[in-house]
Amino acid sequence: MSSGRFSKAAIRAATQLTNSPRLYHSLTHLPPSPYTATQIRIFNSALNHVPDHGFVKDSLVLGCRDQGYLDSTHAVFHNGVFDLIQYHLYNERTRLASLKEVIDLEENSPHDKARRYCIERLKANQPFIERWPEALAVMGLPSNISSSVKELAELSDEIWYLSGDKSSDFDWYTRRASLSAVYSTTELYMTQDNSPDFNNTWQFLDRQLANVANLKTTLGSTSTWVAFTGMASLNLLKSQLARG
Amino acid sequence: MNSNAIRQSQIMRPCSRGLQLRYKSTKPVLDKKRALPPLSPRTRDFLARLIRVDQAGELGADLIYSGQHAVFKRTKPDLAPLIAHMWEQEVHHHKTFNELQATHRVRPSVFSPLWNVAAYGLGVGTALLGKEAAMACTLAVETVIGGHYNNQLRELLEMIELEAKQAEDGQTSDELRKLAKLISQFRDDELEHLDTAVENDAEKARPYMLLTETIKGGCRAAVWTAERF
Ligand SMILES: [Fe+2]
Numbered sequence A: 001m002s003s004g005r006f007s008k009a010a011i012r013a014a015t016q017l018t019n020s021p022r023l024y025h026s027l028t029h030l031p032p033s034p035y036t037a038t039q040i041r042i043f044n045s046a047l048n049h050v051p052d053h054g055f056v057k058d059s060l061v062l063g064c065r066d067q068g069y070l071d072s073t074h075a076v077f078h079n080g081v082f083d084l085i086q087y088h089l090y091n092e093r094t095r096l097a098s099l100k101e102v103i104d105l106e107e108n109s110p111h112d113k114a115r116r117y118c119i120e121r122l123k124a125n126q127p128f129i130e131r132w133p134e135a136l137a138v139m140g141l142p143s144n145i146s147s148s149v150k151e152l153a154e155l156s157d158e159i160w161y162l163s164g165d166k167s168s169d170f171d172w173y174t175r176r177a178s179l180s181a182v183y184s185t186t187e188l189y190m191t192q193d194n195s196p197d198f199n200n201t202w203q204f205l206d207r208q209l210a211n212v213a214n215l216k217t218t219l220g221s222t223s224t225w226v227a228f229t230g231m232a233s234l235n236l237l238k239s240q241l242a243r244g
Numbered sequence B: 001m002n003s004n005a006i007r008q009s010q011i012m013r014p015c016s017r018g019l020q021l022r023y024k025s026t027k028p029v030l031d032k033k034r035a036l037p038p039l040s041p042r043t044r045d046f047l048a049r050l051i052r053v054d055q056a057g058e059l060g061a062d063l064i065y066s067g068q069h070a071v072f073k074r075t076k077p078d079l080a081p082l083i084a085h086m087w088e089q090e091v092h093h094h095k096t097f098n099e100l101q102a103t104h105r106v107r108p109s110v111f112s113p114l115w116n117v118a119a120y121g122l123g124v125g126t127a128l129l130g131k132e133a134a135m136a137c138t139l140a141v142e143t144v145i146g147g148h149y150n151n152q153l154r155e156l157l158e159m160i161e162l163e164a165k166q167a168e169d170g171q172t173s174d175e176l177r178k179l180a181k182l183i184s185q186f187r188d189d190e191l192e193h194l195d196t197a198v199e200n201d202a203e204k205a206r207p208y209m210l211l212t213e214t215i216k217g218g219c220r221a222a223v224w225t226a227e228r229f
């Protein structure tokens, strides 16, 4: 992948952070949960069938059956298997917060912490790593791409937040953009990795993170800022108009 | 509009001057067991915009005074301490909103590099024009910001009331009330800056009326932009 494409993908991910309204995060009020208890049970059962059946409708049907629902219940998930994939992405992203205590103890710098969160998050794809390319293909469909990119942006925001990032200016965007780029390329690499315990993947991750310094200077240049701000403004303008 | 007019429209009693309210979040991460039910999306959207625009505004104020100070330090050393006093308060405001932005996971304004350059330029530029122009700039900026904080405070208090009504047992956290207290404290600081500008003959300089009105218009445009972008 050329560095031009690399940073374009990263800019795209970062603009998604402006596209989705980042709502205020309270420290005393719970965040709203997008899933009901029933949906969670069905999705969890369905994920157990993914290693054998893959990211296909059958896994969702079997998940419904396991939970004592009619096979046809799967039809309530309008986006089919993409709903299951999104649940997995949401679930594993929000699970990272439970590791904060341990990671804060074991890692020092925000950079080391971010690296650890990446590893922990990637490991969650391990149970069905052979099937993960199927999921990536579904996520890349034209109708799903914007939700997928948004979820990737949410993940990098989560990782930087948990790692104690305090950037308060344009750096906020560059950090999230670079981590999105690193994570998505490493995730792809991991599906091809046959080394014991995914050792090659962790090495690949470290090399990518080392490149981030270069990417940061690319994104930090004025022309990139203008390009980025233009795109972000258009996105925001669209959502402002929609809001009225 | 002078500071008295703004004060007449105030809805909170000013806190005692001189007391610096330090914002300290109670816990670094949400404690799920003791947490209250979710805030409404409308409130969360409002709060995100509030923090984003105030962070950008305080970044601007910080840099305006920093620019003025850089000039007056050389050209009018007797005026520098006065500017330095206001600048210090803006640094405190700016730091506080940076802290709030990180803690409450609000994205900063995408235009922060632009606010940086524009505000410092405005500070240096008005200071180079002289004392009256610098004070006219302060007058313009602080009038808009003081009024802006008042509007926010009114809306925020309405939100707090609404959230309390919606909560089952009428229980709300003091997180939002602390924020309201902080904003009213900052509003008082800004009005003090406004008084300083008036005391230093900002309004006597008639030729600067055009400058004041232009800066006011620019500030209002910046507020509108930073809230959304
Ligand atoms: Fe201020």
Ligand SMILES: [Fe+2]
Pocket (backbone or CB within 6 Å): B061, B090, B142, B189, B190, B193
């Ligand atoms: Fe001020």
